[in-house]
Amino acid sequence: MKMHIFAFLLGVLATTLALGQTELNITLKTKTGNIEGTLMYPSAPIPVPVALIIAGSGPTDRNGNNPMMTNNSLKMLATDLASIGIASLRYDKRGISQSKSAGLQEAELKFEIYINDAVEWINLLKDDKSFNQLVVIGHSEGSLIGMIASQNSKVDKFISIAGAGQTADNLIREQLKAQPPMVMEQSAPILNELVKGNTVEYVPPFLNSLFRTSVQPYLISWFKYDPQKEVAKLEKPVLIIQGTTDIQVNVEDANRLHAAKPDSKLALIDGMNHIFKNADANPLTNMMTYRQPDLPLNGELVKVIGEFILTK
Known part of the structure; x- marks a missing residue:
């Protein structure tokens, strides 16, 4: 995979900051198309710390949005980080928004990509x-x-926000428990085969959105990674952040990660949901915040991150 690095970036940056601008568009060139990102600089003398922000699942763009909902969570996070002197780079996932040209056929997509x-x-x-x-x-x-x-080894520190503390197949099993028993009964054999690395030819039509044939290679590649084992491999400072009103990932997931990496720092933020905003635990009102792009982030989040990054 080739990188597109602007040789004149420093010169452009100096000019940009002099003009009072704080953002630059950055392109990562790959064999299958360009991945587009935004580099946000703080109003501070360089060099500064920089955070690479990696979005969650689904068709999520650099701002934390998808075609179904706009919340601007990642854009707000970048802005809040800049306000305390931390630069950031966030990007559209391949196949999404301005990175559409880098999209692959679903059957070709693997977690490793x-x-x-x-x-x-x-x-x-x-x-x-x-x-x-x-x-x-x-x-x-x-x-x-x-x-x-x-x-x-090039990464100095790692921060997990609302990260699962168990393998993805177990996470799916937990979520399916809320469905009628028939759903789990027919899903379990499929999950068992995928965990073994085997594809499944027949999927009941009502489960096709989850286990369709074309998405199975991705699920197989995803299921083999255990977050507890992976976080334990990190020989650098780790911060684990979890909101207490997150209805997608719960506090127990954060506790699992912290137990796997005992020297990590664990921060539980009261009243923060999955997209970093203040919400109660009621699913209906919680989900309403996913469509409120002007609702500010929980104020504790950037404080916790800033203390972790800026403290030597």
Whole structure:
């Protein structure tokens, strides 16, 4: 995979900051198309710390949005980090928004491709003398991607926000428990085969959205990674953040990660949901925040992250 590194980046940056601008569009060139990102700089003398922000599952863009809902969670996180002197790079996942040209056929997509993309962004940032510290922030599914990519020696620190603390197949099993018993009865044999690395030819029509043939290679590649084992491999400072009103990932997941990496720092943020916003635990009102792009982030989040990154 080739990186597109702007040789004149420092000169552009100096001009940009002089003009009072804080964002630059950055392109990562790959064999299957370009991945587009936004580099946000704080109003502070360089070099500064930089955080690579990795989005969660689904068709999520650099701002934390998808075609079904707009919340601007990742854009707000980048802005809040800049306000305390931390630069950040966030990007559209391949096949999404401005990175659409890098999309693959669903049957060709593997979890490792997302990991490799994160590693290439890490390489790009580490080569830039504008930064004196490189931190990876992974949100939700991006937590697992980030913790594997952060095994790279170029990463100084890793932050997990709302990261699962168990393998994805077990996470799916837990979620399916809320469905009628028939759903689990027919899903379990499929999950068991996928965990073994085997595809399944027949999928009941009502389960096709979850286990369709074309998505099975991705599920197989995803299921083999255990977050507890991967976070334990990190020989660097780790911060695990979890909101107490997250209805997608719970506090027990954070506790599992912390137990697997005992020297990590665990921060439970009261009243913060999956997209970093204040919400109660009621699923209906909680989900309403997913469509409120102007609702600010929980104020504790950037404080916790800032203390972790800026403390030597």
